[in-house]
């Protein structure tokens with residue numbers, strides 16, 4: 001159990017009966033790193049995790065754990081901790097027996113087991129529940145026990161498959177904080193964390209890998225993916241961004257229909273007439289003082305202004321979400337809880353700073369993803 | 372009860388009494404009444420006595436009871452081991468092959484048990500497989516006949532077993548045998564005990580194959596009941612039948628207690 005942990009997937013391909021569910025996945029998680037595997041349902045996240053755990057055999061590629069090629073090894077010889085979506089606590093065993101299971105299976109001396117079980121249960125705050133059976137626990141408690149069970153064998157690699165998906169929103173944010181604390185206590189453990197929830201990924205991960213349709217689409221720090229996505233898919237899935245098709249101008253600017261837009265500096269503008277995509281995140285759009293501002297750019301300064309017709313208003317507690325039809329494209333804008341929100345049918349003007357207007361090359365072919 | 376309205380409940384009870392009582396309960400009640408009787412010429416038996424029971428729990432009859440209990444225990448345990456093992460092993464087979472194995476195990480049910488008895492008689496009457504004339508051939512026949520049920524119910528339970536349990540166990544470092552022993556078998560325990568009960572009951576009542584095979588020193592209870600009734604000692608046969616039912620019921624209740632304990636953990 002040295003510092004030589006970490007996981008590497010080398011061109012891992014998995015096919016189920018002719019369909020490729022994982023296509024040449026290259027991924028490396030350093031020792032002590034938290035990598036989130038983010039993607040929509042059916043994108044192959046669980047499959048990637050199962051390939052690391054040894055439950056599916058890749059048709060091509062290699063899996064390395066701690067620098068050792070484990071592609072041909074059965075699951076029980078890989079020495080990883082895994083928490084599956086349904087927790088799968090053994091129903092006929094008490095909490096303490098569940099946690100001790102991995103140690104017993106490895107023939108750890110009895111005296112050591114007792115100490116490790118207590119330690120693991122304390123780490124997840126479940127020491128008081130050792131004598132209970134799994135069905136006597138709530139979902140969140142079961143999940144903690146599942147984590148304790150995986151941690152008790154002191155793995156270098158921890159695989160978590162949507163561990164929080166069965167919990168309600170409040171419990172989930174609590175568990176997120178606990179997972180972060182847990183990782184601070186176990187700084188050498190590499191964590192591969194599967195989720196389809198971008199908040200979880202952004203909160204917990206050092207890096208995020210974005211999967212879609214069996215392929216790795218993007219990989220980077222949460223901040224990079226959120227603010228400067230490299231693909232339209234990442235922009236919409238991770239950043240919830242609006243994707244708008246634009247055309248290049250001769251002066252390096254772009255135009256959405258007849259609205260000229262300035263984009264973040266640094267991005268090379270498309271050639272004149274070339275198709276490109278602009279990403280704008282809903283929370284970065286501001287509602288300009290309407291209705292007298294229609295036609296004027298009052299208050300917008302150097303910002304880009306999008307004009308359109310409100311099609312729907314959704315109140316979300318801390319924000320109003322406006323759905324605005326801008327030149328036939330639906331734009332989502334999250335504006336702070338308004339005293340007097342506009343109504344459907346109103347003409348509004350939305351402003352966004354050029355720095356927050358991210359330009360991506362290529363047209364809107366793959367459609368992106370609606371968050 | 373799933374029936375909520377008062378009228379619905381009344382209808383359900385009426386149907387129960389009209390159908391269930393004559394169909395299931397009445398024959399048993401008649402046997403029970405007959406077992407205490409010395410004469411039965413009117414509508415009801417007369418001159419109650421316990422003599423038949425005294426007879427049924429002594430000498431050859433008592434021996435027949437223990438013979439049946441031993442045979443049924445031996446057959447259901449072997450059926451459970453064989454059928455369960457086969458079901459566990461068949462899981463790894465390709466689907467088509469698994470169907471073939473399933474069908475093979477069902478075969479003894481498809482042919483009349485007399486034929487099964489005859490087959491065993493032919494197969495085991497020659498050295499080196501000389502079992503004819505021993506108790507073993509009876510136990511063997513019962514095992515062949517009830518293994519199908521054990522195999523079926525264990526197989527069905529296996530397909531319902533969530534693979535997440537064994538996979539979690541494997542990821543924690545448990546070898547397949549350890550997973551089987553500590554996780555899968557305990558999770559299968561309710562189905563295993565149910566299968567055991569079924570096999571036991573079937574073996575207790577088996578007659579047609581048994582009559583072809585039983586040696587003089589190994590006369591199971593159904594054979595004895597059959598010979599008692601066929602020579603006209605109806606009341607004695609009835610007492611034997613009641614004893615047999617009571618013994619089977621006691622064993623089944625014991626087994627279901629184990630099952631309840633397993634299910635409630």
Ligand SMILES: Nc1ncnc2c1ncn2[C@@H]1O[C@H](COP(=O)(O)OP(=O)(O)OP(=O)(O)O)[C@@H](O)[C@H]1O
Pocket residue numbers: 016017021039040041042043044045046047048196
């Ligand atoms: N055993 C299997 N046989 C056939 N197809 C499978 C099998 N397992 C998974 N798939 C397919 O592989 C694809 C990826 O599945 P996977 O479970 O990895 O998705 P996921 O990203 O984890 O999705 P979710 O977020 O819904 O859990 C899916 O389209 C699924 O239908």
Ligand SMILES: [Mg+2]
Pocket residue numbers: 045046047
């Ligand atoms: Mg999944």
